[in-house]
Amino acid sequence: MLSSTTRAFGSPLRYVQGPGEFSRLPQYTAPYGKACVLIDGFLYPELNARLEKAYDGGEFTSIKFQGECCDEEIGRIGAIAREQNGCVFVGVGGGKTLDTAKLCADAMNMPLIIVPSSASTDAPVSEIAVIYTPDGEYIGSRKVKKNADLVLVDSEIIAKSPRRLFIAGMGDALATWLEAQAVDGSDSPNYIGAGYRRSKAGMAIARASWDILFADGLNALAALELGVVTEALENVIEANTLLSGLGFLNTGLATAHGIHSGLTALPETHKYLHGEKVAFGIVCQLVLENSDASVVDKVMNFMAAIGLPMTLADLGVEATPEKITAIAEKTANGPLVHQEPFLVNSERVYAAILAADALGKKYKAKAATNK
Numbered sequence: 001m002l003s004s005t006t007r008a009f010g011s012p013l014r015y016v017q018g019p020g021e022f023s024r025l026p027q028y029t030a031p032y033g034k035a036c037v038l039i040d041g042f043l044y045p046e047l048n049a050r051l052e053k054a055y056d057g058g059e060f061t062s063i064k065f066q067g068e069c070c071d072e073e074i075g076r077i078g079a080i081a082r083e084q085n086g087c088v089f090v091g092v093g094g095g096k097t098l099d100t101a102k103l104c105a106d107a108m109n110m111p112l113i114i115v116p117s118s119a120s121t122d123a124p125v126s127e128i129a130v131i132y133t134p135d136g137e138y139i140g141s142r143k144v145k146k147n148a149d150l151v152l153v154d155s156e157i158i159a160k161s162p163r164r165l166f167i168a169g170m171g172d173a174l175a176t177w178l179e180a181q182a183v184d185g186s187d188s189p190n191y192i193g194a195g196y197r198r199s200k201a202g203m204a205i206a207r208a209s210w211d212i213l214f215a216d217g218l219n220a221l222a223a224l225e226l227g228v229v230t231e232a233l234e235n236v237i238e239a240n241t242l243l244s245g246l247g248f249l250n251t252g253l254a255t256a257h258g259i260h261s262g263l264t265a266l267p268e269t270h271k272y273l274h275g276e277k278v279a280f281g282i283v284c285q286l287v288l289e290n291s292d293a294s295v296v297d298k299v300m301n302f303m304a305a306i307g308l309p310m311t312l313a314d315l316g317v318e319a320t321p322e323k324i325t326a327i328a329e330k331t332a333n334g335p336l337v338h339q340e341p342f343l344v345n346s347e348r349v350y351a352a353i354l355a356a357d358a359l360g361k362k363y364k365a366k367a368a369t370n371k
């Protein structure tokens with residue numbers, strides 16, 4: 001529980017989302033001067049060609065990301081940016097590219113523009129980056145001094161991104177309001193600076209991401225499958241990216257993300273996406289909190305309809321006592337599950353995981369017979 005009643009709210013300076021916005025990048029970088037653009041390796045050929053057209057002879061430097069967010073890569077990119085006299089740093093791509101961009105801009109005290117290539121997590125709007133060794137071993141997360149100057153989302157790029165990434169983003173966003181309510185109940189700190197009490201704005205934003213998912217989630221997924229931008233898709237891109245991001249930063253996290261961290265104790269879960277592990281964490285949180293049947297029904301039916309993981313088997317985990325104990329202990333040893341408004345220990349987490357797995361199976365069976 002917090003020892004102060006001071007409340008705080010934080011966010012990127014600006015957020016812009018719409019079709020074709022990537023091609024307007026020169027307009028956004030012009031006020032700062034020469035841009036250094038770090039681009040995801042997989043997307044480099046296509047997006048670099050688009051940038052060359054967009055800058056139309058104007059000066060910019062593009063840097064191909066080598067694939068790992070580590071100190072060595074940050075050093076390599078920083079040397080290029082300095083040599084090129086870059087004035088604004090732009091990161092284009094997935095989580096690791098964007099985290100590397102955050103750390104590079106921070107190290108060089110440069111303005112930062114973040115351009116996500118999918119709506120798979122809410123990380124683009126946070127000032128937190130996850131760092132690894134050059135071999136991809138997790139080291140920890142680092143907070144940079146300030147949030148991005150601009151988060152620029154091209155909804156046409158998102159509309160053509162892989163379906164699995166978009167669904168995972170909805171899993172991450174679906175947790176936001178549930179966790180915000182838990183944090184509100186226990187009066188735990190948010191992620192602004194050293195951690196403050198949440199503002200009314202933070203709570204309202206967390207709630208908005210929830211409402212949008214249920215109103216537009218299925219239609220947004222249908223649009224993404226066709227590769228087209230509709231109003232429903234725009235709404236869910238905003239929910240997954242801006243609302244979920246501002247929601248979690250400004251309110252805090254609880255069991256759903258705590259279980260996510262607990263699941264990482266098992267190597268077989270490493271190939272699953274952040275939002276996929278959070279999704280099973282949501283089921284565990286519903287059980288742990290003994291949520292109202294109407295809420296459970298609403299969440300579980302939605303998860304089954306969009307195909308989010310709801311059981312241990314969905315994450316490649318065999319439901320043995322040893323494996324569940326490993327997840328429960330890592331979860332209970334972490335801080336997030338203790339942001340619930342009641343006592344939580346590893347025994348209660350163990351029970352919640354087992355019951356959540358059964359609940360997930362039940363709803364999956366129900367969804368299969370309704371098809």
Ligand SMILES: [Zn+2]
Nearest residue numbers: 122172274278
């Ligand atoms: Zn998350």
